Amino acid sequence: EPEVTQTPSHQVTQMGQEVILRCVPISNHLYFYWYRQILGQKVEFLVSFYNNEISEKSEIFDDQFSVERPDGSNFTLKIRSTKLEDSAMYFCASSSKETQYFGPGTRLLVL
């Protein structure tokens, strides 16, 4: 059964460093998403991507964040200059319509 994959599973970085989180969505899906979950809090929407551009983004998704689909399979989330409060679990999801399928997440720890 096709699934969404994410790498790395864990990332530790120093404050101010750039990180790139990678996702491989399910191959025939058209919509791609990033969400985050700060420890003990609810899941929060960051951004959605369709037809090679951002279709919607939340207030969290400021200029420090960017997304890219560099080739036909990968979907990346870049945080340019990480802050302590960026520590969270980041989930990628993809869908062909309304039902989103999630990857296992990347746990980001900013020190």
Place this chain on the structure above:
Amino acid sequence: AQSVTQLGSHVSVSEGALVLLRCNYSSSVPPYLFWYVQYPNQGLQLLLKYTSAATLVKGINGFEAEFKKSETSFHLTKPSAHMSDAAEYFCAVSVYSNYQLIWGAGTKLIIKP
């Protein structure tokens, strides 16, 4: 704007007892509704979904949910709890546009032996 409210951050039931996790939503247009489960240190797994077909929806692991428009609810039930059901359960809503999910705060289900 859409929103989701899950009543009870923690629900504790005995093994074999009925599980009822409550979810109420707010949406100005017909919604899509979802329940996802998150086991400790794992990702989000789709349990079931409502997409305007049958109002009683069956999912994996014996769970089901009923869409009640008049009550704006989508409560999750399972007749008999199993120890392996211990996890956190999230209700989410989306509408047709980019299908962005709006999440409830989650309910941690605790199963007592």
